[in-house]
Amino acid sequence: MAKIPVTIDDKPLEVETGRTILEACKENGIEILTMCHLEGIGDVGACRLCLVEIEGINKLLPACTTKVAANQVIKTKTERLKKYQRITTELFFAERNHICAVCVADGNCELQDLGYKVGMDHVRFPYLFPQANVDTSHPMYVMDHNRCIMCTRCVRVCSEVEGAHNWGIKNRGIEVRVISDFDTPWGDSTTCTSCSKCVNVCPTGALWPKTVVQGQLVKQPKMVSELVAKRKMNL
Amino acid sequence: MKKKKIGTVWLGGCSGCHMSLLDIDERILEVVKLADIVKCPIVDQKEFPQVDVALVEGSVTSDEHLHELLHVRKQATCLVALGDCAVTANVTGMRNYLKKEEVLNYAYVEAASNDKEGKMPQHPALLKLHEKVVPLQEVVHVDYVIPGCPPSADTIFYVLAELLNDRVPNLEQERKLKYG
Ligand code: SF4
Ligand code: SF4
Ligand code: SF4
Ligand code: FES
Numbered sequence: 001m002a003k004i005p006v007t008i009d010d011k012p013l014e015v016e017t018g019r020t021i022l023e024a025c026k027e028n029g030i031e032i033l034t035m036c037h038l039e040g041i042g043d044v045g046a047c048r049l050c051l052v053e054i055e056g057i058n059k060l061l062p063a064c065t066t067k068v069a070a071n072q073v074i075k076t077k078t079e080r081l082k083k084y085q086r087i088t089t090e091l092f093f094a095e096r097n098h099i100c101a102v103c104v105a106d107g108n109c110e111l112q113d114l115g116y117k118v119g120m121d122h123v124r125f126p127y128l129f130p131q132a133n134v135d136t137s138h139p140m141y142v143m144d145h146n147r148c149i150m151c152t153r154c155v156r157v158c159s160e161v162e163g164a165h166n167w168g169i170k171n172r173g174i175e176v177r178v179i180s181d182f183d184t185p186w187g188d189s190t191t192c193t194s195c196s197k198c199v200n201v202c203p204t205g206a207l208w209p210k211t212v213v214q215g216q217l218v219k220q221p222k223m224v225s226e227l228v229a230k231r232k233m234n235l
Numbered sequence: 236m237k238k239k240k241i242g243t244v245w246l247g248g249c250s251g252c253h254m255s256l257l258d259i260d261e262r263i264l265e266v267v268k269l270a271d272i273v274k275c276p277i278v279d280q281k282e283f284p285q286v287d288v289a290l291v292e293g294s295v296t297s298d299e300h301l302h303e304l305l306h307v308r309k310q311a312t313c314l315v316a317l318g319d320c321a322v323t324a325n326v327t328g329m330r331n332y333l334k335k336e337e338v339l340n341y342a343y344v345e346a347a348s349n350d351k352e353g354k355m356p357q358h359p360a361l362l363k364l365h366e367k368v369v370p371l372q373e374v375v376h377v378d379y380v381i382p383g384c385p386p387s388a389d390t391i392f393y394v395l396a397e398l399l400n401d402r403v404p405n406l407e408q409e410r411k412l413k414y415g
Contacts, residue, residue: 093323100415101319101326101384112414119407122322122380126373129324129331215415 004070009077021063021074022050032076033085035114036151037064038201038221040228041160046152049088052076060084089114090123095174096132097146104217105205111149128174135180137187141199141209148206150176154198157224166192197224239399242274242286244307246300247327247368248293251385252318256290258388269399285310288398290317294324295369299362308375313398316371319384319414328368335366379404383413
């Protein structure tokens with residue numbers, strides 16, 4: 001594969017063509033905050049946490065969906081980016097109802113960890129306190145819209161990896177919601193195979209098995225990444 | 236250094252943050268070397284006095300809390316929001332997605348423990364619940380926040396020790412940030 005020169009955080013690097021900025025960073029040990037990205041499923045640039053600055057381009061671009069180009073000068077840790085990461089994180093918390101004290105994911109939540117990473121001690125925006133439903137109709141799992149951050153990992157894993165296409169999305173803006181089939185209860189789904197892939201990749205306490213209680217949730221998002229990698233081996 | 240004054244108050248919370256404060260155990264002796272605790276929920280004094288540091292537990296859920304918080308703000312040099320309810324509304328904010336009347340009705344009339352004889356309390360001396368529960372920073376300027384439900388005794392002690400020694404605590408740097 002042809003290699004192209006790029007500069008990331010003042011480091012001159014040689015990167016294979018066709019790589020995303022996120023892949024290039026990972027290969028070179030440069031840490032980038034991500035949320036909607038998960039190894040093994042397609043990237044959609046939904047969460048905007050991985051935004052980077054590229055010299056000569058006015059707007060910030062997501063590292064997960066932007067491919068490296070020759071001679072790009074990329075910055076991943078500027079004060080401006082840190083400011084936006086903190087704002088993005090706060091908006092995740094302000095948009096729905098995150099009550100960590102009563103959440104199954106408490107202590108094992110990618111959103112909590114993100115808050116700690118960006119140093120969020122409080123949210124500077126007013127909480128919206130929206131009315132959000134909890135769908136308990138599935139025999140094994142629960143979907144709690146109060147804790148969903150619309151990363152769409154569940155939607156992508158269900159269609160791309162399981163091939164079931166149970167999850168979809170309705171509405172826009174703050175009305176946006178993940179839906180099962182044609183916006184019917186998850187328990188009535190004719191497509192869900194109860195494989196638990198969505199439950200395992202969900203970064204928050206939005207999707208969880210009924211067997212757990214507060215603070216007891218353990219997720220295995222890497223299980224999907226490994227499965228996808230093994231399928232590619234054509235064993 | 237002149238001895239400082241600390242006051243604590245409990246608004247819309249469960250007292251858990253105050254319990255966690257008590258859990259600093261014998262370290263309270265270090266605190267009282269630097270400051271007098273002049274007000275807390277078990278001090279028999281109506282008015283919240285002037286203090287250097289006010290620890291405020293709980294959210295603003297009613298006219299009474301609002302009135303008290305505005306008063307504490309005037310009296311305190313440094314107002315600290317103590318715990319998730321004060322910082323995010325937390326569990327106390329869970330009624331925000333429902334109508335206030337629904338919530339009261341459920342608690343006083345429909346609840347199973349009421350033997351079908353429950354009545355809505357009407358006494359004029361009772362506080363009046365607000366339609367929405369909000370965290371402290373939506374009402375007053377907050378100088379420092381300690382998230383956590385409850386924050387650990389270690390974290391509370393760390394923040395108090397820093398403030399009483401005229402330093403600015405840094406929860407992020409100390410890896411003491413915690414929600415829930
Ligand atoms: S999903 Fe995470 S951030 Fe949201 S309430 Fe649960 S533990 Fe807290
Ligand atoms: S359990 Fe599997 S099939 Fe069902 S919605 Fe989740 S990913 Fe799709
Ligand atoms: S349910 Fe979970 S995985 Fe699906 S969009 Fe919401 S937060 Fe993401
Ligand atoms: S990880 Fe790139 S936009 Fe979410």
